[in-house]
Amino acid sequence: MLQFINLLFLIFTFSMVSTKNNVCPSDLDYYTIDLNLNCWYDPDVDASIPEIINNHGFNSKSYNVTTWDGYILEIFRIPSKLNETVSKPKSPILLFPGLLRDARCMLILGEDSPAIYYAKQGYDVWIANRRGTEYSNHIKYTKDDKEFWNFSFHEMGSIDVPTIVEKVAEVSKQPGNIIYIGHSMGTTASYIYCTLNSSHCANNLKAIISLAPIAKINHTKTPLLHIISLLESEIKVALNTLGIHRLEIDWLFKICQGAPFTSICAGVIEFFTGLSEPNIFPRIMPIFSAHGNTPASVKVITHYGQIIKNQGKFRQYDYGLLKNLEKYQSILPPTYNLFDIPVNVTLIYANYDLLSSKTDVEDLYSNLHPDRRFIVEIPRNGSAKYLSHMDFFLAANIEEVLYPEITNALVK
Ligand SMILES: *[C@@H]1O[C@H](CO)[C@@H](O)[C@H](O)[C@H]1NC(C)=O
Ligand SMILES: *[C@@H]1O[C@H](CO)[C@@H](O)[C@H](O)[C@H]1NC(C)=O
Ligand SMILES: *[C@@H]1O[C@H](CO)[C@@H](O)[C@H](O)[C@H]1NC(C)=O
Ligand SMILES: *[C@@H]1O[C@H](CO)[C@@H](O)[C@H](O)[C@H]1NC(C)=O
Ligand SMILES: *[C@@H]1O[C@H](CO)[C@@H](O)[C@H](O)[C@H]1NC(C)=O
Numbered sequence: 315m316l317q318f319i320n321l322l323f324l325i326f327t328f329s330m331v332s333t334k335n336n337v338c339p340s341d342l343d344y345y346t347i348d349l350n351l352n353c354w355y356d357p358d359v360d361a362s363i364p365e366i367i368n369n370h371g372f373n374s375k376s377y378n379v380t381t382w383d384g385y386i387l388e389i390f391r392i393p394s395k396l397n398e399t400v401s402k403p404k405s406p407i408l409l410f411p412g413l414l415r416d417a418r419c420m421l422i423l424g425e426d427s428p429a430i431y432y433a434k435q436g437y438d439v440w441i442a443n444r445r446g447t448e449y450s451n452h453i454k455y456t457k458d459d460k461e462f463w464n465f466s467f468h469e470m471g472s473i474d475v476p477t478i479v480e481k482v483a484e485v486s487k488q489p490g491n492i493i494y495i496g497h498s499m500g501t502t503a504s505y506i507y508c509t510l511n512s513s514h515c516a517n518n519l520k521a522i523i524s525l526a527p528i529a530k531i532n533h534t535k536t537p538l539l540h541i542i543s544l545l546e547s548e549i550k551v552a553l554n555t556l557g558i559h560r561l562e563i564d565w566l567f568k569i570c571q572g573a574p575f576t577s578i579c580a581g582v583i584e585f586f587t588g589l590s591e592p593n594i595f596p597r598i599m600p601i602f603s604a605h606g607n608t609p610a611s612v613k614v615i616t617h618y619g620q621i622i623k624n625q626g627k628f629r630q631y632d633y634g635l636l637k638n639l640e641k642y643q644s645i646l647p648p649t650y651n652l653f654d655i656p657v658n659v660t661l662i663y664a665n666y667d668l669l670s671s672k673t674d675v676e677d678l679y680s681n682l683h684p685d686r687r688f689i690v691e692i693p694r695n696g697s698a699k700y701l702s703h704m705d706f707f708l709a710a711n712i713e714e715v716l717y718p719e720i721t722n723a724l725v726k
């Protein structure tokens with residue numbers, strides 16, 4: 315009895331003096347998070363990007379770049395370890411996040427995250443933020459203006475990417491040596507950049523590594539994309555009338571931080587994007603939901619919807635017959651010619667990804683130049699059975715299932 319009272323007292327004082335717990339190892343533990351000795355306080359949950367980078371022993375830098383059409387984008391860089399004197403130049407890697415994500419997704423796994431992992435491997439790691447994220451502004455418009463949201467991934471690929479790439483080339487003094495690692499929509503943007511602006515791409519990039527590649531969406535199995543293709547027509551008009559130009563999900567994810575939502579949220583994510591094994595693990599739900607959920611413009615969703623409706627034709631935004639004639643001098647929007655991409659492209663896709671399906675990735679592969687294309691399915695072997703769309707930055711076993719493949723691709 316005395317021991318029990320002592321224990322209670324211990325728990326009580328512990329909860330009084332310790333910083334409030336914010337992560338637990340299992341869904342069950344979240345029910346008693348405040349008093350549960352299995353749970354702890356993870357400073358990354360409440361930290362800014364520079365703080366997260368510092369928490370893991372690295373210096374961070376940020377740069378604001380301005381695109382010719384007025385967007386100011388803040389991009390981040392991990393140039394060195396704390397107290398490290400960099401004697402010889404490091405090779406630059408540019409990480410480019412996907413739809414509904416900003417730079418923070420590349421840091422969710424902390425020590426094991428793509429950004430920190432490749433910084434530890436001695437690369438000069440850069441993380442991009444595109445137009446529309448929290449780290450973007452406009453010289454003329456605010457985020458309440460509909461003009462601010464008047465963009466698709468076409469503008470990201472043809473304007474944001476070259477602007478960001480130029481900054482990386484200039485600061486690192488290594489044009490031609492930048493490895494572009496995109497995830498999902500970050501891959502779409504790289505294909506648009508390198509097809510429309512192929513000499514710029516050839517002069518600055520060494521290679522592209524595409525995680526969960528998205529271009530010719532034709533065999534998708536996720537209910538999410540079918541909803542998106544619906545958006546393409548009537549719903550788009552309705553949203554326009556209502557004055558809605560962006561879709562926000564931040565509020566949705568905020569509830570994922572505690573019981574019983576950690577497991578429910580993981581289930582919902584897997585329903586839309588595909589199964590993972592081991593599943594999205596409970597410990598990262600608070601940091602995942604706190605970081606990097608960013609709005610999507612209705613035009614981005616509509617553009618993907620157009621691709622799905624047209625059975626995977628990867629082409630520019632369809633403005634309708636008259637405006638197409640005016641803008642493109644043709645009735646149909648021009649196709650992005652994937653064959654023109656001038657650098658090596660390694661496609662890495664996951665076996666259970668509902669958004670980036672094997673059939674579509676193989677189709678994309680067959681459209682790339684035969685001398686410069688590589689394709690890899692993960693997991694190749696090892697402990698995991700299924701991997702899906704989010705595992706490229708959330709997988710518990712990411713060091714085992716993904717990084718060996720990226721590291722292989724880095725030398726291609
Ligand atoms: C970039 O711009 C943002 C927004 O104005 C500002 O908060 C940030 O400090 C700027 N960063 C740099 C490196 O100038
Ligand atoms: C870096 O240097 C500072 C002071 O010079 C020291 O307090 C700190 O522990 C060092 N950090 C690392 C990671 O070595
Ligand atoms: C949106 O952009 C398109 C093409 O760039 C342009 O034709 C149109 O006028 C713009 N609309 C608004 C509301 O800014
Ligand atoms: C390629 O990008 C550069 C830099 O943004 C720009 O000056 C040039 O006009 C672009 N070329 C094409 C063909 O779009
Ligand atoms: C999409 O798939 C269908 C049937 O599987 C095929 O006939 C069509 O050519 C594909 N679309 C493209 C753009 O490759």
Ligand SMILES: *[C@@H]1O[C@H](CO)[C@@H](O)[C@H](O)[C@H]1NC(C)=O
Pocket residue numbers: 694695696714715718
């Ligand atoms: C997969 O198996 C090969 C040999 O068959 C081995 O060299 C490699 O390390 C394994 N990869 C993983 C991710 O386990």
Ligand SMILES: *[C@@H]1O[C@H](CO)[C@@H](O)[C@H](O)[C@H]1NC(C)=O
Pocket residue numbers: 520521658686725726
């Ligand atoms: C592209 O890949 C091929 C095959 O691995 C390699 O020989 C070539 O050097 C690579 N090109 C570049 C620019 O790295």
